[in-house]
Amino acid sequence: MKKIRIIKIMVDVGMTVVLLLLMPYLLIGDKFHEIIGSMIAVLFILHHILNRKWLAHLFRGKYTAYRILQTFFVTVVLVCMIGSVVSGIVMSQYVFAFLPIKGGWALARKTHMLCAYWGLFGMALHLGLHWNMMLGMGKKLWKKWEVLVKWLMRFMAGGIAVYGIYAFYAKRIADYLFLRTEFVFLDFKEPLWHVLLDYVAILCLFAVVGHYLGRLLLYRKQDMGRNGAAVRKK
Numbered sequence: 033m034k035k036i037r038i039i040k041i042m043v044d045v046g047m048t049v050v051l052l053l054l055m056p057y058l059l060i061g062d063k064f065h066e067i068i069g070s071m072i073a074v075l076f077i078l079h080h081i082l083n084r085k086w087l088a089h090l091f092r093g094k095y096t097a098y099r100i101l102q103t104f105f106v107t108v109v110l111v112c113m114i115g116s117v118v119s120g121i122v123m124s125q126y127v128f129a130f131l132p133i134k135g136g137w138a139l140a141r142k143t144h145m146l147c148a149y150w151g152l153f154g155m156a157l158h159l160g161l162h163w164n165m166m167l168g169m170g171k172k173l174w175k176k177w178e179v180l181v182k183w184l185m186r187f188m189a190g191g192i193a194v195y196g197i198y199a200f201y202a203k204r205i206a207d208y209l210f211l212r213t214e215f216v217f218l219d220f221k222e223p224l225w226h227v228l229l230d231y232v233a234i235l236c237l238f239a240v241v242g243h244y245l246g247r248l249l250l251y252r253k254q255d256m257g258r259n260g261a262a263v264r265k266k
Contacts, residue, residue: 036082040079047075050072051072051155052232053068054068054069055227056218057216058216058220059218059224066127069116069120072113098249102161105161105242111147112147112150112154113147115146116147116148116151118140119139121133123137149205150209152231155235156234156236156238156239157238159242160239160240160244163242193240196233196238199230199234202230203230
């Protein structure tokens with residue numbers, strides 16, 4: 033595997049881990065939340081530098097339904113990340129406290145919540161679209177057991193996603209996505225690891241949705257291609 037690809041994987045994994053750590057901010061403290069929030073901003077910039085070729089071809093070529101969906105998810109994550117960083121800087125009491133920013137807390141808090149949860153939603157769907165790519169990179173590691181590992185991972189992802197449905201409702205994620213409340217409610221008696229596992233399950237749930245949505249669009253494209261070829265033969 034090329035070094036650049038390894039670096040890309042490490043950056044993407046790092047972004048995912050940091051994002052999950054950012055969600056239960058009341059349990060980790062404001063200072064640590066700001067520090068790792070700054071880390072994800074740096075990783076996000078690095079991610080786009082490493083994937084600059086994709087950005088360079090953004091306005092080139094034909095846009096299929098799959099590519100439109102992929103670009104939409106990337107745009108959602110980009111907008112949410114910018115919104116999270118800007119609103120986070122406005123509310124900062126530690127890392128960016130030296131900046132002469134006054135007021136705007138009410139709007140910044142709402143923006144931060146919306147961007148955090150829609151960003152999680154968008155990133156999970158984006159990861160789901162790249163599931164086959166991740167499997168492809170791992171084939172060399174489990175070549176002899178490819179079919180077994182593939183089905184094992186499907187069952188694991190399915191099981192985690194089912195629990196993710198429960199966690200989605202238990203954690204009231206819909207309330208935060210649609211701003212039905214302006215504050216995040218967490219049970220301080222619940223261990224941090226348990227909260228993180230709930231968010232991992234929610235991430236997996238939307239990744240599975242993104243994966244099969246992408247497969248559906250690719251299947252339709254292939255089916256239309258076969259039908260078109262059959263018509264031309266006639």
